[in-house]
Amino acid sequence: MNQIKSVICLIGCCLSIHLGAQNIPLGTWRTHAAYQMVKSLALGNNKVYAASSNGFFYVDQTDNTLNTMSKISGLSDTEISQIAYHEALKTLVVTYQNGNIDLLKSDEIVNIPTIKTNKNITESKQVNHILIQGNNAYLSTDFGIVVLDLSKNEIKETYQNLGVNGRSIAIKAATFSQDSVYIATENGVYYAPFNGSVNLQDFNAWQRFEPSTGIDTLEFNYIVSFASKVYVGRTNYELYEYAHNNQWTKVSLPAPVAPNTGQIRDVRASNGQLLLSIDHQLLLLNAQNQVTIFTNSKLNSPQVALVGANGVIWIGDGVNGLVQKNGTTYNAFFPNGPASAESRHLYAYQSQILALSGGYQFDETPLNSSAGFYLFDNAQWKNYNAFDPLHSHAIANVKDWVAAGLNSQDQQLYIGSFQSGLYVFKDNALTSVAGSTLRASTDNTVRVGGITTDVEGNLWVTNPSDDIARRFLHKRDVQREWSVVSAPTSATGAPLGILSSFGGYLWMRLSPAASAGIWVYDPQLNRSKVLNTTVNNGNLPSPRVYSMVQDKEGQIWVGTDKGVTVFFNPADAFQAAIDASKPIFDGQNLLRAEKVSTIAVDGGNRKWMGTNNGLWLFNPDGTQLVHHFTTKNSPLPSDIIYDVTIQPQTGEVFVATDKGLVSYRGTATTGEQTHQEVKVFPNPVRPNFNGLLGISGLVDDAKVKITDVSGKLIYQTQAQGGTVSWDLRDYTGHRAKTGIYLLFSTNADGTETLVTKIAVIE
Numbered sequence: 001m002n003q004i005k006s007v008i009c010l011i012g013c014c015l016s017i018h019l020g021a022q023n024i025p026l027g028t029w030r031t032h033a034a035y036q037m038v039k040s041l042a043l044g045n046n047k048v049y050a051a052s053s054n055g056f057f058y059v060d061q062t063d064n065t066l067n068t069m070s071k072i073s074g075l076s077d078t079e080i081s082q083i084a085y086h087e088a089l090k091t092l093v094v095t096y097q098n099g100n101i102d103l104l105k106s107d108e109i110v111n112i113p114t115i116k117t118n119k120n121i122t123e124s125k126q127v128n129h130i131l132i133q134g135n136n137a138y139l140s141t142d143f144g145i146v147v148l149d150l151s152k153n154e155i156k157e158t159y160q161n162l163g164v165n166g167r168s169i170a171i172k173a174a175t176f177s178q179d180s181v182y183i184a185t186e187n188g189v190y191y192a193p194f195n196g197s198v199n200l201q202d203f204n205a206w207q208r209f210e211p212s213t214g215i216d217t218l219e220f221n222y223i224v225s226f227a228s229k230v231y232v233g234r235t236n237y238e239l240y241e242y243a244h245n246n247q248w249t250k251v252s253l254p255a256p257v258a259p260n261t262g263q264i265r266d267v268r269a270s271n272g273q274l275l276l277s278i279d280h281q282l283l284l285l286n287a288q289n290q291v292t293i294f295t296n297s298k299l300n301s302p303q304v305a306l307v308g309a310n311g312v313i314w315i316g317d318g319v320n321g322l323v324q325k326n327g328t329t330y331n332a333f334f335p336n337g338p339a340s341a342e343s344r345h346l347y348a349y350q351s352q353i354l355a356l357s358g359g360y361q362f363d364e365t366p367l368n369s370s371a372g373f374y375l376f377d378n379a380q381w382k383n384y385n386a387f388d389p390l391h392s393h394a395i396a397n398v399k400d401w402v403a404a405g406l407n408s409q410d411q412q413l414y415i416g417s418f419q420s421g422l423y424v425f426k427d428n429a430l431t432s433v434a435g436s437t438l439r440a441s442t443d444n445t446v447r448v449g450g451i452t453t454d455v456e457g458n459l460w461v462t463n464p465s466d467d468i469a470r471r472f473l474h475k476r477d478v479q480r481e482w483s484v485v486s487a488p489t490s491a492t493g494a495p496l497g498i499l500s501s502f503g504g505y506l507w508m509r510l511s512p513a514a515s516a517g518i519w520v521y522d523p524q525l526n527r528s529k530v531l532n533t534t535v536n537n538g539n540l541p542s543p544r545v546y547s548m549v550q551d552k553e554g555q556i557w558v559g560t561d562k563g564v565t566v567f568f569n570p571a572d573a574f575q576a577a578i579d580a581s582k583p584i585f586d587g588q589n590l591l592r593a594e595k596v597s598t599i600a601v602d603g604g605n606r607k608w609m610g611t612n613n614g615l616w617l618f619n620p621d622g623t624q625l626v627h628h629f630t631t632k633n634s635p636l637p638s639d640i641i642y643d644v645t646i647q648p649q650t651g652e653v654f655v656a657t658d659k660g661l662v663s664y665r666g667t668a669t670t671g672e673q674t675h676q677e678v679k680v681f682p683n684p685v686r687p688n689f690n691g692l693l694g695i696s697g698l699v700d701d702a703k704v705k706i707t708d709v710s711g712k713l714i715y716q717t718q719a720q721g722g723t724v725s726w727d728l729r730d731y732t733g734h735r736a737k738t739g740i741y742l743l744f745s746t747n748a749d750g751t752e753t754l755v756t757k758i759a760v761i762e
Contacts, residue, residue: 136156
């Protein structure tokens with residue numbers, strides 16, 4: 001198993017772990033998972049495994065290291081639901097929300113996609129609980145119990161329709177006690193004898209405990225065996241015990257103490273202890289049901305707990321990651337990453353990437369996200385939110401961050417909320433922009449939809465509303481004076497995203513829900529125009545516009561729910577007739593069957609496009625497909641792409657999906673007028689390197705030749721912006737031999753040149 005590893009020291013606080021190099025090789029991926037919300041744990045082989053909302057990591061206690069794994073390092077999927085370890089077989093069972101299964105063995109990862117690919121299962125395929133018994137793993141699901149043979153790496157059988165009269169019921173968890181198997185379900189607790197003569201696939205073998213036995217037949221979420229008894233619990237702080245006397249008894253639990261709300265997150269028997277994970281507390285029960293309560297600032301939202309060697313307790317916390325309780329000492333740690341898997345909007349500025357968690361639904365109803373925002377700088381994430389003061393930079397509880405813009409004149413970074421207006425972000429602090437003329441919507445929220453600056457340094461902010469009379473464009477000039485522009489009556493939708501064109505016009509996409517098209521505003525002459533699907537007035541393929549970007553030639557590319565169109569001459573927006581053109585790819589309008597949610601332009605003027613069917617890269621004019629990345633051929637966690645942005649100096653493409661963030665090191669960067677800190681990576685090239693060699697920092701669209709030391713031409717190409725990639729093969733397809741190679745780079749007229757060396761070791 002290939003993984004990323006970092007040495008850690010357990011010092012009683014969250015560690016900021018540096019994972020990997022600052023820049024990754026060309027053509028490779030890296031994941032940016034959120035590791036803080038740990039929801040499942042497993043102990044085995046002297047390791048502590050932790051699954052978060054969209055990440056996976058483990059502590060190797062033999063060398064005190066923290067390790068991460070993902071699709072990049074061999075896992076088959078994302079969004080883990082449950083994990084469990086079989087000590088004798090040295091196998092970690094990893095199940096995913098879509099029903100996929102991985103078995104992590106000592107020397108391989110075995111994928112079992114049987115449940116995931118079964119089209120006959122109409123219920124949720126997520127595994128709710130894993131029980132290890134013998135060489136089998138019993139997987140509790142909403143459609144039944146799946147028996148997985150871990151020695152043969154195959155599904156052995158499935159128990160379905162176990163309810164009264166063969167009714168289909170969701171199974172929440174299972175346990176074995178004495179000679180029977182017990183299950184917690186959506187309508188009570190069932191049991192059946194467990195021996196070779198009983199067919200557990202027959203619902204007649206199962207019996208339900210009726211109210212006469214002391215428990216009701218409503219949903220139970222947890223069931224475990226402990227101290228020769230069976231314990232069953234539900235989230236509303238109820239726990240019952242069964243001593244095999246056909247009678248259940250309610251366990252007396254201590255009254256919840258604030259801020260505990262009395263909600264059970266998990267019940268687990270581990271190493272001779274019964275553990276209840278509840279809000280802000282961990283309860284430990286002995287065989288006599290005597291309760292010990294553990295509280296600590298690092299126990300914010302315990303989700304699951306296990307007892308390891310020497311009585312050390314490991315807790316998966318919903319805020320503090322993996323927490324170790326060793327005596328009276330609590331240590332919380334997790335790999336560096338965004339605080340949450342929520343990422344909807346991305347913004348690149350200087351050498352940093354800003355990820356914003358907020359958003360709105362199709363009808364512009366706010367999502368009410370409080371996850372804050374995350375800043376990627378020098379290969380590390382810094383988090384800004386109100387809910388996690390232990391590990392993040394504390395900011396006000398502002399909801400639904402949706403837009404950002406850097407003003408090149410005053411170097412101020414402005415961030416907009418879809419509920420609370422406009423802010424300046426500086427020195428790790430937020431300040432509400434004073435004197436703003438932004439106006440409240442009918443729900444008393446101050447909505448910012450988009451932010452941009454023009455060449456003169458004026459700040460422009462869209463102010464959408466659910467009321468057409470309250471839809472505005474606001475300007476803050478270099479003297480910090482505000483003025484307001486009302487949307488024209490023909491703009492029937494709220495103004496959202498905005499860009500400033502090279503010609504000085506402001507282009508705003510209007511609400512897709514209103515099928516309203518694009519509002520173009522000329523600040524010099526104070527005139528407006530709304531472009532739509534009408535011929536000579538935009539000729540858009542659809543009035544539902546989801547994305548806009550200006551490329552390096554000043555053309556404006558527009559993404560709709562029926563593909564892509566381009567305004568080649570946006571300066572003609574106010575001419576009597578202006579129509580967009582539809583690029584032709586594969587004999588039809590570009591992505592005509594796709595909702596194009598985002599478009600980004602890289603250093604080579606190529607177009608990255610995100611849809612609900614993955615990530616697409618096209619050549620500069622959109623006529624040739626370079627890449628189409630999906631979950632099937634890449635580490636993308638989802639095919640639903642929210643946003644894409646590109647770090648211009650490195651060409652790293654950041655992708656926000658509905659299941660988290662990843663990035664891909666593209667082969668194009670922003671070129672310069674002169675050669676700037678030219679970097680060759682890797683250099684030297686080692687024998688085990690099979691990727692693309694990258695050369696960055698070149699002049700824009702440089703012509704590049706690579707020769708051996710005798711001057712024989714090996715390879716030549718033209719840079720994508722300021723970057724060139726080389727697969728280390730010559731024109732005959734043979735790999736370069738050991739030696740020193742010379743790279744010659746020049747601009748179009750030969751006035752700017754560079755020579756550097758590349759060492760290859762085979």
